[in-house]
Amino acid sequence: MGYSDDKRLLVELASMYYNEGAKQEEIAKKFSISRSLVSKYLAKARSLGLVEIIIHDDLIHPFQRLEQKVQKKYQLKEVICVHSIGEESLNKRLGIATARYLSRIIKADTTIAISAGTTLHEAAVIFSVKNHLPNVRFIPMVGGLGREHVSLQSNVICELLANKCGGIALELHAPITVDSAEAKEVFLSQSFIKNVLEEAKHADISLVGIGGTPVYSTMTKAYLAKEDGMKVDFTNGEIIGDICYNFIDEEGSVVDCEWNKRVLSLEIADLKKIPLKIAAAGGKDKIKGIKAALTNRLIDVLIIDEDTAKFLLNEYI
Template sequence: MSAGSIGKAKSSAPDLVRLPPREDALYVEAAWLYYHDGLNQNEIAARMRISRASVVNYLNEVRARDWVRVHLDSDVFCGHRLAAQLCAKYGLAEALVVPEGSGDRDGAAASVSRVTRAAADWLPRLLEPGDILGVSWGATVYQMAQQVPHTPVSDLTVIQLLGSRPAALGFEAEACTSMLAHRLGGQCINLHVPLVLSTKSLRDALCDEPVVRDQLGALARCNKTILACGTCDADAHVVRSGILSAAGIAEYRDKGAAGVICGRLIDADGQPMFADVEERMIGVSLEQMRGKDMALLVAAGPGRAGPAQAAIKGGFVTHLATSARVAEELLEMTS
């Protein structure tokens, strides 16, 4: 592997603008009283002789700075009744199901946030020294990556599974991979090529370049993956990123397309559905995505049960992180 294609990601927290020493001490004191001593905000305000509003600001700030992180034991959610039923029905190694939170103002967004947060807490426990972790892309994977705690894993390699696609979406493949490598203290292998080329011959020539050939070879060595399975509707990620048009995805949906994994279509049984654009794409193949030691699918939000079931049936998933509503929909579906 060339020196330019792999980099060691730092596992420490990002640089922060330091507060004056006395201000730092107040933040730490408020956090200690709240999280360790169990005082409520009014009691802390009285103890520190500050306003309750200041206490709220201090506690919000220490969490924003990653000085304090509230961790929920993933075993609790893996022991959920729905999680056990999902494992039994679909043959999953483990499933994690979080409550829906129907009282939130934006139910769909809140559900996605809960699932990605729970998956982020769960991921480090699914990794071991020496693992090679392949990372998919999309809003769900990016949101999860942002929340993974700084937990160094010895001798971990994190690999981008598909080429880059210029977009103003903020969750490109290289961003998902780099962020996870940073938070897990792993080596990062980014795939320094476009996802889609203008012609097949150009795609083939680029794949023959030694550095790209080495990077693509690394994809086959992944023993664990993180993925989302996209929808096939007009607002699908592959449409918003310009890989397929709205008319194009509708045509494939009419032919039976049920989900999208790493830019590639699958039907309801998880079998590949070849799209013309694929001959110009650079990235992991669907066959390379099967048979992993651990493959974590993060599925949350409306319309995700169908794609999730397709991904599971296709052999792309061993572990599932989802919400109670999606879990119930999966259990109601015929397998």
């Protein structure tokens, strides 16, 4: 029987290496074998389950198991969780996580379609890359001209991101909404709007926020309050959130309502075709909207907070 078949010997060898801190040369000398055989036997001990290496990363990565469970349940490419403590600073923490993720995956010649909102603005402010990326393009997916919430508008966020990496930012010269469905058709037929949205359709990556129950949505609430004759029924429970300023139902489908007939943004069907779709959102008011977007496969990478993750898993107490 060779050394590699002697489990007691493998345990003794492994104990010297892992528990006592002996060097492989010392072990080789004691057992009169070569250093390469020591390495081989240590690997054998691990393969037989005699040695189990556990990395205690809870302090530096406390949400790994939670992320994996959400990722598996909703068949996502990646999930990133942040702490839920301190609701007033949640958007900033989500923005930091989003900026870091974008910095990690961004490559030369990438085209990124951008929505609007507080979290994405936070991400743009924090975003940074090591290398100059002059061919990276940032394309707005939603309208947003006007004085309302200027810093949260898609054009502004695209410009901030482009400035941080030396890339290119296109501008969508369009408001969020227009006066009628007929006016929307006219606007969308204009080349300076049509061409930008066409480029957004063919982006490599999309980055969006997700709105919660419309009464909590800062942008839609502000614009709806100013729109004469805009009739949107929020009381029947059909509308549970918005993505790219399109109100969606619990299946993640576009709701047949006046707002959606007037809003100027990339269509949900076109968003769905973008190869890598990143969404950053959190908080109890947005859980239904996030779940709806997941149901309709509008998200590939989800950046959320711990409590939202637990709600999505039905584990929140």
